[in-house]
Structure formats: structure tokens, C-alpha cells
Amino acid sequence: MESIQIVLAMLLAVVASGYLVRVLPFSVPLPLVQIGLGAVLAAFQFGAVELEPEIFFLLFLPPLLFLDGWRIPKEGLFRDKFVILEMALGLVIFTVIGAGFLIHWMIPSMPLAVAFALAAIISPTDPVAVSSIASRAPIPKRLMHILEGESLLNDATGLVCFRFAVAAALTGSFSVASASLTFLWLALAGLGIGVATTMGVSMAQRWLTRHFGEEGGSSILISLLIPFAAYEIAELVHASGILAAVAAGIAMSYVEMSGKAPAATRIERSAVWNTVQFSLNGIMFVLLGEQLPRILQGAVNSVQEAGHLNPWWLLVYVLAISTGLAVLRFLWVWLSLRWSLLKARRRGERPPSPPWRVVVATSLAGVRGAITLAGVLTLPLFMEDGSPFPARDLAIFLATSVILVSLVVASVSLPRLLKNLQLPEDSSHSQEEDLAKSEASRAALAAVETKRQELVKQDEDKSDLYSEAAARVSQLYQRHIDAVERLASDPVQANALLGVERQLRLSGLQAERAALFRLSRERRISEETARRLIRNLDLLESRQR
Template sequence: MASPYNARMDSIEIVLAMLLAVIASAYMTRMLPAGIPLPLVQIGLGAGIAAWSGHGIQLDPELFFLLFIPPLLFLDGWRIPNTGLFRDRVVILELALGLVIFTVLGAGYLIHWMIPAMPLAVAFALAAILSPTDPIAVGSIASRAPIPKRLMHILEGEALLNDASGLVCFRFAVAAALTGTFSLTSASLTFVWLAAVGIAAGVGVTSAVAWLQGRLTSRYGEPSGSPILVSLLIPFGAYLVAERMHASGILAAVAAGITMSYVELGGQALAATRIQRTAVWDTVQFTLNGVMFVLLGEQLPDILRGASESLEQSGHINSWWLVLYAFAISFGLIALRFLWVWATLRVTLYRRSRRAGAGNGERPHWRLLLATALAGARGAITLAGVLTLPLALPDGDPFPARDLTILLASSVILISLLAASIGLPRLLGGMHFPEEPAERQQEDMARRQAASAAIAAIERAELALADAHHPDVLPQAAARVIALYEYRLNVAWSAEDQNKEHFRKLDRAERELRLAAMEAERQAIFDLARHHHISDETARKLVREIDLVEARHQKQAK
């Protein structure tokens, strides 16, 4: 019999192996043929870990939910384009709320009809957890398909809000499965409390932390690393505060992320902190998403055994029925999504024509409608949610069809990812979408305003620093810096429209030359350090300065 110490060491080894699998998966997707989704590779590596270890990790659903859901939802809310979110709020709400309810009802009854052994409440829970879409999956697929930018903003906004609405519906369905009762009136009142208090908790916690951090920073300065750790703790704090108030921690995490995006506009953080914080959050996002899919693969043998037992209860012995169920549910979700998008678009065009007193107006191409339906790929939120299904009912009996539900949800995730990866590039290939002029005009206006502010600041600084520098040095330095901003202000971004594209090409070429020059600078510094002509400390300082400038140029190039 293994000692508790050995059991803990085994668990630690499995966790470390899972993290190594996440790292390996990123390289394997580059080595494998294009089009193979990253989650599929991670699930395969997780299954390999299960075969190596011989036993799975025992999951605590509530702890799993707390560790994975708040930071992912917080980051979605933080990085969502708020302008697009409010501009297309009607369409986004139709997809994020109306489509979720439509999917829960339609897919729930379909699943219960196909699998009578699965209780209706559990079928609704499965449909609810399948309703959220994954913005990360859609974003990675969009890099290979010409999806219009505005449609991407709509899909990102939908994915942000339907995470919350889908998970709330999921919890209602699970509660109905545990208690055996459901009241629409009670659920509606509970939802209002969950939403209102949850959103208030997210906004309140983030605002309070930002205010306190700003006061401390203005008085004592900004300690290195502290703001990054604070940003990592905010989603957990918002989630736990909302849960203690018996509200929705899910909505609190989303609201905290959106509030954080507004707090960031205050510009309190140092430039180096923002760069480091972005790198840390990118790592957290990559790690959490990867670990969830590796964990699914690690749990897969036990899930398959439990799903086979549930399948036998439904009267089917052949395991190929599982594949048929998964494809039927996947195509059902795509069909429901297409119907909803088509119907809401018809209603929107009808209302617009009534207001304008004209015809139905220009209708989107059918390929774009079908692409919107295919773009509803499922991902990490669905997986994290379904893994939190209770292990047992209040009376101690096993939760009905738990393993079958997890397996079907996991299969639908893979099918939706494959369908979007294969279908979207082929469906939208050859289509050309005009660039939105409003965004380009906003960018040009922002560049002009920033250049004007920079010139004014240089002139003020020149007067303030007159006593600290030699009379001949400061005017020359100011003239060199002002010349750059005057070029941007008076030449590039105030030129005629036909010349602006020429100046943009010049900027791109200049950026590429600067990147090549900085790479040569960095290699020269490394060479000096290797031959002990300069100290390691000096090398790190100079390379960091180059890295910060290069990061800015690379971000502009995207």
C-alpha cells in the first residue's frame, strides 16, 4: 500500500508531466500537418500520461472550477474591444443570451430524445455547457481565414457574454438534476440577484483594488512585480466575494475583466510593467487552456469506461453509438446556430427597412452566414464547466450519466474545432472584405493628436531643463526629437488620401529595417559579453532596452 507521501509525489509528478505536455504540444503542432487543432494534440498527450501513470488524478469539481474559470473569463473581459462591444451590443446580446436559451432548449430536448437514459435535467446541463463559444479557438482559426474584423468583434463579444450566460444556465440545470425540481419564477428571481450582485462585485473589487494600488504607487512608487501579482489575484477575489454573497462568481469575473480594461486606460502602470504583465497573462492563458485539454486526455480512460456503462443503460451495446451521438449533437448545434443567425438577421433587416422606409437593404452573403454558424467552436470554458459536474447526488448515488456527459461534451469540442478549422478557410477562401474606413480614420486622428501632445511636451521640457544642460546641447536634442513628430504630424498623417498608403508602406519598411538593426545590436552585445569585454549586468541592461523597443515595433506590425 502506497504511503500518503508517495501518493503526493505521484500527483506532483503527473502535474509536472502535464505541464511538459502543454509545452510539447506547442512544438508538435508546428511539426504536424497544418490544420490539426492544438487541443487534439494535447488530449493525445494526456492519454499518454494516463497510460504511463496507470491512474488518474482525483478532481474536486469546485476547486477545479475556482482555479480555471475566473482567470480565463477575467482575461476575456479585459481584452475584449469595448468599442465594438457597445457598438454591436444588440447583435451580441441576441447571440449571447437569446441563442444560449434557444440552444439549451433545442439541444436539450434533442439529447434527451436520442438518449432516454440521460435525465432531461442532465441533457439541459449538457446543452447549456455546450452553448458557450471559445474566442481563443475562433481567433486562431481566423488567422487562416479572412473573417471580417467587425464579425470577429461580434464573435469575441458573444464568446465573452455567453460564457457567463451558458455557465449560469448550466448551474441551474445541475441544481435541478440534484434536487429534482425546477421553478421558472424562482429561477428568474435568482438569476436577477446572481447577475446584479455578481456584476457589482466584479466592478467593486476591481475599482477598489485599482484605487488603493494607485494611492500606494503615487506615494511610495511601484514595486517590481507587485502590480502583476495583483492583476492575477483580482479575478479570484471578485469570484470569491460574489460567491460569498450567493451571487454569480462567473459574472463577477467577467465584470472585473471589463472594468480592468477601463482602469488600464488611466495609464497608471509603468511601460515595463505593462509589457511584463502581458507576457505573464499570455503564459497563464496558454497554460490553463493547455492543462485542461491534457487533463481531459488523462481522465479519458476512466471517462470511456463510465460512458460505456451509461450507453448500456440506454440499450446500445456498440460503442459506435457514442460517435453517432457526438456528431448528431454537433450538427444539431450548428443547425440551431444557423437558424438563429438567419432569423435574427431577417428581423434586423426588416426593422431597419421599416425605419428607413426603403427595401430590405443589402443582405450578407450566404457563405458569411454559414461561416458565422461554423465559427461557434467550443473550447476551454465548455471543458472546464463539464468537468465540474458533481460526482454524486445528495443521497449518495452516482450522478446520472456523468461520464457520458463529459465524453459527449469533449467529443463535440473536438468536432467543432475540426469543423471550423477545415470549413472556415474553405468557405471564406477567395472572399474579399473592404477595410473599415472608420478604424483607419481613428488611427490617423490618434497619431496626429499624440504627435501634437508630444511636441508640446518637448517644448515644455526644454524650458524646464534649461538650467540642467549646456545651452548648445538641449536645443539640438529637442530639434532632433521634434523632427520625428513633425514628420508624423505634417507629412505622413496629414497628407492626401492617395499618399497615405505610400507613407504607411514607408513606415512598414522602416520598421523592418529597425528590427533588423536591433537584432544586430543585440547579437553584438551578446558577443561582447561572451568574450568578457562587458559585464553580464551591462549586457542584460542594454539587451532589455532593445527588447522593449523591439516589442513595441513588433506589436505595431501586427
Template sequence: MENIGIALILLLAVVVSGTLARLSPVAVPLPLVQIALGAAIAGVTGSRVELEPHFFFLLFLPPLLFLDGWRIPKEGLFRDKGTILELSLGLVVFTVIGVGFFINWLIPSMPLPVAFALAAIVSPTDPIAVSAITARVPIPKRLMHILEGESLLNDASGLVCMRFAVAAALTGVFSPVSALGTFLWLALGGIAIGAGMTWIVMKAKDHLSRKLGEEPGSQILISLLIPFGAYLLAEELHCSGILAAVAAGIAMSYAEQTGQALAVTRVRRAAVWDTAQFALNGIIFVLLGEQLPSIVAGAAQVVVDTGHHDPVWLAIYVVAINLALALLRLVWVWISLRFTLYRAARQGRTVAKPNWRLVVAMSVAGVRGAITLAGILTLPLVLDDGTPFPARDLAIFLAAGVIIASLLAASIGLPFLLRDLELPPEPGHQREEDAARIAAAEAAIRMIERLQHELGEGRGDADLYADVGSRLMELYRQRIDTRSKTGDEAEQVKHLEEIERRLRLAGVRAERDEIYRLGRARKLSDDLVRKLVREADLMEARYAAMA
């Protein structure tokens, strides 16, 4: 019962954190609010959640990585694949080597493999934290897509690097040749298992749905189980469960494009996954805050082993590591930009050189978050010989400090760097959207024409089918006409569409209010109220998305 109570308190803290972040007059990152609430819970209750590292890793990482792979914009991922790979692979290795040696030099009592493990786990970035910070300041969409793509891949590369470093700390042996072979097996095997499992599960699901019909609840549950299944199978075969979860998510995005699932399944599934993502990310940061007092106490005890006796050195270590991370990231971003400009010049393309503030913003936006915390908590408690894992508490504290410091730096620095910044023009997609809407409307007209003849043939009410079909086709033809206009006519059409959208929203909301009134007056059953309200909600969501 105690564990259930703790879980409920953590979930309540996540809910409260969202409200507090919205009430704040300044843009306080949601993760910082959650960390503060977690620390307050620990201070009030005096309790500490005992986290078993591998259970914590399994519970939180697979679904988060799976969802990142599922929802990342594929267009931006492939368009900027070179930049993303440079950041997610090259920068991770650069960070692990540079920061690893720096930490070992700064804290000689921390063994080099442990320093490399700490450097590896603080290398992944967290786009969700960046999104919370940049909610009230402009940020180029392309920059955000690069950060999302970088985070998707550097989660995997950073955690795999940490795995090698931990293995070296446990065994005391590290072979570059063996590590390369192991890395290839981990990476290729994990990707194949994750993509293969999603493909097999979705094929089997689609076959059964065609035979027996689709039940939305079971389809949603299947999507929730896929990342855990891919992760566990990959780990059982000694491959990377991390990459398996990411690959499963990317494969899921392609499987979803087949359009096999019912519309109601997609709507409900999106809502469930949004809730799961919010809850898991929130609980991770609340747990960080809840663990913080004991982490600080343990690290303060360990700092004596580093040759210092004043706990203030803990803060010095955190600041020094953050400065090293920021400097290495800035250097790498600058080198990557130079290389991109040089490559464009060689190809005869003209690329606008970005403002220096945008380059610095790219570096400051390297915020650490949930993956860093989840990964560092998986450090083993003991070595193979049964002795305590060296400097484990100190490593956890430093990782937690890096998370908090990077959040603070980004929350202060990004609004300053991006304010009144003349951003490079974003590529427009209005023409592609108009063409797609016209093509969809033409397909709908063809289907209505064919179906009205099939349904009305030989029936006494054939004229009714023709009349209804004509009215529907006229709506689609109007849509085609409006999307075919250009220039001032197009602007006028957009203005009319905006007026229509507002009026439709007002009408839908009035419908819903009346349905609720009839329900309160017991003139409608509860089931009917829920059904009608859901229809109104879906309609409102449709019109709101058109903004």
C-alpha cells in the same frame, strides 16, 4: 511529489503541443493536438488525474473569463451589441431548451434536468479554438469580434443556466418565478461585485503607488489575484462568480485606460497574462485527453442503461447532439440576420446581405472548448441523498465528444467556407490613427517646449536643453507632416516608412547580436547584457508592431 510530477508533465505537453501544431503542414487546431497528447500520456503512464470539480472550476475559469473581459475589443462589443446579445443570451436559452429536450428524447435514461445541464454547458463557444483554426484562412475582423463578444457573455449565461439545471437535478424542484429572481440576484450581484472589486483594488493600488512608488512584480500579482477574489467573494454572497470574473475583467480594461501603471509594468503584465492564458487553456485540453480513456470506459458502461449494448451508440449520440447544436445555431443566425436586415430597412439604412457561406461559417464557428470542459467536470459526484449523480460519466463523455467533433467540423468546414470568399469591406481606421498620432505628436511638442524652458532656465547649459529640445521637436514635426499627407503622397510616405521599419529592425537585431557577443566574451556583465537586450527587445517589438 506525484502531483507535482503530473503538473510538470502537463505543462511540458502544452509546450510540445505548440511546437507540433506549428510543424504540421495543415492547419490542425492546437486544442486537438493537446487532446491527443493528453490521451497519449494516459496511454503511456496508465495514470489518471483525479479532478475535484469545484477546485478545477476555481483554478481555471476565473482567470480565463477575466482575461476575456479585459481584452475584448470594446468598439466591436458596443457596435454589434444587438447581435452579440442575441447570440449570447437568446441563442443560449434556445439551445438549452431545444437541445435539452432533444437529449432527453434521444437518451430517455438521462433525467431532464441533467439533459438541460448538458445542453447548457455545451452552449458556450470558444473563440480561442476558432482563432487557432482560422489562423491560415481569412476571416472578417467584425465576425471575429462578434464571436469573441458572444463567447464572453455566453460563457456566463451558459454556466448560470447549468447551475439552475444542476440545482433542479439535486433537489428535484424547479420554479420559474424563483429561478428568475435568483437569476437577477446572481447576475446583478455578480456584475456589481466584480466591477466594484476591480475599482476598489485599482484605486487603492494607484494611491499607494503615488505615495510609495510602483513595484511591477506586485502590480502583476494584484492583477492575477483580482479574478479569484471577485469570484470567491461573489460565490460567498451567493452571486455568480462567473459574471463577477467577467465584470472584473471589463472594469480592468477601463481602469487600464487611466494610464496609471508604469510602461514596464504593462509590458511585463501582458507577457505574464499571455503565458497564463496559454498554459491554462492548454492544460485544460491536455487534461481532457488524459481523462478521455476513463471517460469513454465509464460512458460505455453507462450506455447499457440507455437500452443499447453496443458502445457505437456513444458516437451516434455525439454526432446527433452536434447536428442538433449546428442546426439550432444556423436557424438562430438566419433569424438574427433577417431581423437585422429588417431593422436596418425600417431605419432607412442599406445593409449588404452577406454571402450564404458567411452565414454558414458563423454557424460552423460555434466551436466548444475550455469553458465547456471546465463546466462539465463540475457536475456533482453525488445527489443530496448520497446517491451517485445520474449519468454523470455519460454527460462528461458527451460534452468531451461535442468539443472534439465541433473542433473537427470547424477545422474542415471553415477553411472551405472562407476560401476565396469575397468578404464585406471592413471599416478603415487609418484616418482615426493618423489623427491620434498627430494629436499625440503635438502634445509631445508642447511638453518638450515647456520642459526645456523650465529645466534650462537660469542654468549655464541652457543652450544644450534648447538644442536637444529642437532636435526632438523636429522629429515630431516630421511625424505630423507625414501623417497629414493624402493620396499618392501618403502611399509614398507609407512605402518610405516600411523601408525605414525594415532597416531599423535589422539595426536593432544587429545591436542585440553584438551585445550577446560581448557578453559571451565576458566584456559585459550579465546584468548589463540583460538590460541592453531588454531595451533592444522593446525597440524591436515597437517596430514590428508598426507592420
């Protein structure tokens, strides 16, 4: 019963955070508000949450990573694949080495292997945290695609480094060859299992639907279960469940593009997944806030291990580590950029160098999150000889503090750093949209005419009726084609016209909906009829907006 109350309290905190972030007189990122509410729950001792890292990984990460893989733009992911791999592999290893030596130098009582373990678990960025910050900062689209791709793929690198650092701390030995082979198995097997799970489930679902039909909700439920299946199968064979969930999501986007799912299912599934994403994102940050008081108390109790009696040294460690991570990230980004420009010039190209603000923003956008928290909590309690694991509480506190500092720094600095940044306009998106509208409308016109001819052959006596109906339907698609052509010839005038049309159309839709509500209240139409018609109007309005 107490567990249910804790869950309900956290869900209520997530709901409250959505309102608080709008009510507060100053701008505060949503994750920080949720962390604060979690700390409030802990202060009132509304049930202590014993966070089990394995359960945390299973419940929260698979669906969120699956959804990120599903919705990330694949064109950007594959276009910048080499840059993303450099960040997901090279930057993590560079950070582990640099930050590991920095931590051991600052805190000599922390063994080098433990320092490397801490550096490894704070090296990967978090896709959930990155997405939360990106919604408030004017990050260029291409940079956002790189950050999202990096955060989706660098978890495996960081967790492998963390696993071997912990093993070295326990046994006193480390093998580069063994670590390399393990990483290859984790990555390749995880990716393969994720793709195979989605494709296998999708094919089985289509076969069952074709032969036996399908309930509307079952397709949505299956999509919710796929990431858990991919994660569990991968973990069962000691592969990366995280990469399996990401790969399953990427494969799901290709399944979606097959167009097999009904329109109503896609609409309902999107609404369900949006709710799941908002709820799980919020609960993760509320949980982080709920854990803070106990983590802080444990770190204060163990600060003497570092050779200092004053707890304020904890703040020095946190700021030094956070600064070191930003500097290491900046160095890697700058060197990678220089190398890319050099290779392009050798090929005879003259690519423009990005503004310095974009380079700095890339360095500050390395936000840590749930994976760091859950990973550091898996540090063992005891060594193999039964003695306490050295500096465990201190490592947990430092990792948690790095999460908070990275969130605050990115939330405060990125909007100001990128404000009024002038970048070359990317016209490819609008051109693609115009092409899509034009081609889709032409295909629709051809289909309408084909259907009209079929109907006339079946009943020639109604040929005039069919022709009139086809003409009325065709007018709508012809308007789309004319609008695209008008945009190409005179974009300023066309946009002004479309803006006025949109305002008039929205006014008409709002009036229609108000009339339906009134008729329903007056019992002149049934509630079922009103609900169905209002849903259609809502979809039309969302399209107009």
C-alpha cells in the same frame, strides 16, 4: 510528490505541443494537439488526475476570463451589445429547449430533466476555444468581436439553466419565477462585484504606492490576484463568479487607460500574462485529453442504459447532437439577422446583407470548451433516494465528445469557408492610427518646446545647447507627422517608403544587438549593461515589426 510530477508532465506537454504543431506535415489546431498529448499521458498512466470541478473552475477560469475581458475591444463589445445579448441569452435558452428535446427523443432512457441539463451545459461557447480557433481562421474583425462577447457572457445563462435542470432531476419540480430571479441575481451581482473589486483594489494600490512606494513585481502580482478575488467574493454571495471575473477584466482595461502604471510595469505585466494565458490554455486541453479514456470507458459501460448493446450508437448520438447544435445556432443567427435587417429598413436604412458564408461561419464557430467539461463533471453521483444519478457517465461522455467535434469542425471548416472572402474594407482602424500618431506627435512637439523654454529660463547661458537638443528631438516627431500626411496624399508611395525604412532600421538594430553581444562575450562591457541595452533594442525592434 506525484501531483508535482503530473503538473510538470502537463507543462512539458504544453511546451511540446507548441513545437509539434509546427513540425507536423499537415495543419492541426493547437488545442487538438494538446488533447492528443493528454491522451498519451493517460495511456502511459503517468498518474491519474482526479479532476475536481470546483477546483478546476477556481484555478483556470478566473484568470483566463479576466484576461479576455481585459483585452477584448470595448468599442466592438458595446457597438454590438444587442446582438451579443441575443446570442448570450436567447440563443442559449433556444438551444437548451431544442437540444434537450432532441436528446430525450434519441435516448428515451435519459430523463427529460437530465437531457435538459446536458443541453444546458453544452449550450455556452468557450472564449478560450474560440480564441484558439480564431488565431487560425480569417474571421472578420466584427464577427470575432461578437463571438468573443457572446462566449464571455453566455456562461452564466448556460450554468443557470444547468443548475435548475439538475435540481428538477433531483426533486422533480421546476419554477420559472425562481429561475428568473436567480439568474438576475447571478448576473447583476456578479457584474457589480467584478467591477467593484477591480476599482477598489486599484484605488487602494494607488494610495499605497503614493504614500509608501512600490516594488515593481507587486503590481504584477496584484493583477494576477484580482480575478481570483472577484470570483471568490461572487461565489461567497452565490453570484456568478464567472461573470465577476469577466467584469473585473473589463474594468481593468479602463484602469489601464488611466495611464498610472509605469511603462516598464506594463511591459513586464504583459509578458507575465501572456505566459499565464499560454500555460493555462494548454493545461486545460491537456487535462481534457487525459480524462478522455476514463470518460469513454464509463460511457461504454453505461450505453445499455440507452437501450442499445452496440457501443457504436455513442457515435450516432454525438454526431446527431453536434449537428442539432449547429442547426439550432444557424436558425437563430439567420432569424436574428433577418430581424435586424427588417428593423433597419423600417428606419429608412439600406444595410448590406452579409455573405452567406459569414452566416454559416457564425453557426460553425460555436466552439465548446473547458466550461462545458467542468460543468458536466459536477453532475451528482446519486439521487436524493440514494439511487445512482441516471445516465451520468453517458452525459459526461456526450458533452466531452461535443467539445471535440466542435473543435474539429471549426478548425477544419472555418479556414476553408472564409478563404478569399471579399468584405468591404474597414478604413476606420487605419484612420484612427493615423490620427493617434499625428496628435501624439503634435503633443510631443509642444511639450518639447515648453521644456526647452523652462530650461532656458533656468540657465540662459546654455540656450544654444537647449535649442539644438530640442531641434534634434523634435525632428523625430516631425517625421511622424510628415509620414502621416504623406500617407494621406500618396498612400502607395508612402507605404513603399516606410517599408524600405523599416527594413533599413531593422538591419541597424540587429547590427547594434550583435555588437552588444560580442562586447559582452569579450568582457568589454558588463552583463548588466548589455542586458539593459539589448532589452531597449528588443523593444524597438518589436515596435518596428
